[in-house]
Amino acid sequence: MLKKVWEYPVAPFRVFGNLYFVGIEPASTHLIDTGAGLIVIDPGYPESLYIVLESIRRLGFDPMKIKYIVLTHGHYDHLGAALHLQKLCGGETFIGRPDRDYANGTRDLTWAKELGYASYESAFEPDHLLDDGDKITLGGTTITARLxxxxxxxxLSFFFDVSDGVRTLRAGMHGGVGMNSLSGAFLKSHGLPMDLQKQFLAGLDLCRKEKVEVFLGNHVGQNDTLGKGKRVLAGEKDAFIDPKGWLDFLDKSEKRMRDLMAKEQAEGSAQ
Ligand SMILES: [Zn+2]
Structure with a gap:
């Protein structure tokens, strides 16, 4: 039987400067203290929102100061808690324009059932729909969203500066690299464009051009969040400064996509 998300709590910690990890395993939640309110990136599952709120509190922040809820994409493990968080604490929601219909329940594509939950019952109408290059500013933080x-x-992939008061570094997060929703069979069965596979590769190229110093993941496996988090909790300040890790991760993601495309092509031509 699938374990439930509350069986995977993670102790919260500072990633770097004004950026914190307040999520669970495996889907990540990040908190930015902008100086004029808080930004949450991907509040996660509804079922684990209480852990996220408690993590925010344990770090000394007031969840009622959340102003923006920013979403990488329309899957349940990232946006499922957006409605509940907004109801509890306020805050405006942001999502990539094409994922609006995932969020508001028009299209049954949030993966709630696939991830082991009964259904998607937290549909909401996003306050802001983002296009490529849009910027979100709050206090001293500006997040650039790339489609x-x-x-x-x-x-959406996000890029923004983080600062510890002495150093200002560029943080970057790719918004989703899971192959589960990129197989030809999946795209076909859901009426999604087949060229999403090629668009995915183009997005990786775009990310390579960003000068990322603080490497973030929207799943803990992407950047070894838990290993680096332990190092931070042991006193190391720069554990997440990993520009090479960022580029390696993009290369690995490209290889997985190309391998899948080659496999599907071979299967197709064999029929
Ligand atoms: Zn996803």
């Missing part, structure tokens, strides 16, 4: 479709049609 990197593939995993979903509206997957």
């Amino acid at each position: 990197t479709p593939g995993h979903t049609e509206g997957t």
Whole structure:
């Protein structure tokens, strides 16, 4: 039987400067203290929102100061808690324009059932729909959203500065690299564009051009969040500064996509 998300709590910690990890395993939640309110990136599953709120509190922040809820894409493990968080604490929601219909329940593509939950019962109408290059500013933080479709049609990758008061570094997060929603069979069965596979590769190229110093993941496996988090909790300040890790991760993601495309092509021509 699938374990439930509350069986995977993670102790919260500072990633770097004004950026914190407040999520669970495996889907990540990040918190930015902008100086004029808080930004949450991907609040996660509804079922684990209480852990996220408690993590925010344990780090000394007031969840009622959340102003923006920013979403990488329209899957349940990232956006499922957006409605509940907004109801509890306020805050405006942001998502990539093509994923609007995932969020508001028009299209049954949030993966709630596939992830082991009965259904998607937290549909909401996003306050802001983002296009490629849009910027979100709050206090001293500006997040640049880049459209990197593939995993979903509206997957966004985020780039922003973080600061510890002495150093200002560029943080980057790809919005979704899971191959589960990129197989030809999946795209076909859901009426999604077949060229999402190629769009995914183009998005990786776009990410390579970003000078990322603080490498973030929207799943803990992407950047070894838990291993680096332990190092931070042991006193290391720069555990997440990993520009090479970012580029390696993009290369690995490209290889997985190309391998899948080659496999599907071979299967197709064998028929
Ligand atoms: Zn996803």
